[in-house]
Amino acid sequence: MTVPVVREATPERKAEIFGKVVADVRFQDYVHGCYECGICVAACPSARFYDFSPRKITQAVCREDLDLFWEHVNVDVWNCSQCFSCDRCPRGNSPGGLITIMREVAVTAGLRSAKEALEGGERVVYKIMSTGTQVSPDMLQPEAFPDWGPDVQDVSRNLDLWRRALPPETLHTTTTAWEIDDKTLVELYLIWHMTGVLDMIKAVDEGLHMILNDVMEELLEDHDIVVS
């Protein structure tokens, strides 16, 4: 994985990205000011292992400190665990929710740091968008999880057999977590198209966008659906 780095930007660019965060429909729900009490930091798992502070991020946004915000939106947001332990804020803030928005804006704007942060995760994005399930049994390969021990190799070697040894009829799959019908997949593809998610993918990974587009087009054409 490449560690995202902060790159210089003009004050106008920083203000533009900041403006997109504030304009998000959820921003007013997530940020109400900050007491600097640090309860969010005390509860935060990422703060224990990284130079990371949900308080600093919330403070930078509340104070409209664009330089500090720029550092956070490029690097720090990617260290958040998104567990929402910080949601015990006495002001009712959701630092985790704010970080979700900041990540989303970083992706939509195609920030190079976002591209770096997402490296290595392409297959997961591909899997969820193209099949409707995020992880599949065939992702359990020893080379992908060397730190999980030899059991992963057992699963990989016996995958087809072990999946057939599952009583629920929907689970006899290896490339998806469960069986999903085509009509449902078509509906999912329409959602990605109609909400601009495919455009977000294009902003950070053109190759992945091209592959996803091809896969989706084929199924949509099979169902006589044309997406403009």
Add this chain to the structure above:
Amino acid sequence: MSSPDPNRGGPSAPSTLTAGTIPLEVVHARSFTRNPDLAPIEDIREEVLKLEAEGEWIVQRVPDDHTEVTTKYGRTKKIPNRHTWHHKSCGQCGHIPGYSTAIFWLNRELGTEYNDPRDQTSCTAWNYYASATSNAPAQAAVAMRNFAAAYETGFYPVIHCGTSYGHYKEVREELVRHPDLRAQVRDILAKMNKPLVMPEEMIHYSEWIHVMRHEIRKRTVLDLSNITCVVHPACHYYKLVAEDAIYDQEIYGGQRTAIMSQLLETLGAKVADYSTWFDCCGFGFRHVLVQRDFTRSFATLRKIERMKEEANPDVTITHDTGCVTTLDKSQFAAKAHGRNVGIPVMSEAQFAALAMGAHPYRVCQLHWHSTDYRPLLEKMGIDWEKAWAEFESDLDRLRSGKTEFLTWDDANAK
């Protein structure tokens, strides 16, 4: 230079920590009395019903056959007893399939009819929290498409994954608060000829197990009085949109969610405490995929080692996809470094199923788990060698082509 903080993880943390790091007796002595009239936030469910009255959407009602429980601020929540539509979890079905299988098995054993749909997608929230390659309208549309699919069957949605459950509650808040978002999602669903439907209550499967605990107890065939469990409550169950989680005065004075702990006590097992119960498991969404050094360190240093040192349990019980995966799989590397780990991890659904006599491999599929669970099975009185031999013979039948799949009848074969 200051000495290392014993409450912080990391390589410098001393390995001889005891329960003294947090004075548990102080925690135990406290009690939290709930009063719904003093709840710090509005009851979003009232807004959901108001929007129905205004013609904004349909509210799918919890079936008449339900059980009422108390939630964080003392409000009442209805949990369906039967007739449920199962919103499956991709991490459970994909990587720990005994988890989903055990949930279905419990439903079958308790005779509560259920629907296991093929027109359900993942909530897609794992990817969303990991990569942010989605947005509020897309996430809401995915949720509402699934809810519409449940509504079309007449079965009530029960959500297997803690993250799906938490995220759908976020979506509910967003849709209630933002009319433009609601209109956008309604338009998207209309293109699929689907109505906009919001469930009356968001239900996590562990809440169904919670209300079924006495029925499960009646059918328990094992003596669990010598089994010590620790519980890891999932962040996205009780921290993310916190007000829907179940609490009970009898469990930690009402200060922690009663989910799992009350079931385990009802089953006759011991529930031991440990100081880092509030910490997350270390899953991190993106971390478990591309930054697993964090996940491994957090799971073992902050969770498993603390559990081991302070409670030395036979098993860690949790109720979410990422938590089972992280706490179980992270132990291999830590063990290789000689750390004080080695606690089997499973969901309360699998544990309850075992207690009711479910097969450890045909139903609970424990061969997909990593940390050694066999000593636990032995202590529970389960002959795992015999069970594995039975499962091997099932596999032989599958290999030979005599049968294509293991069936529910096979799962209960004696």
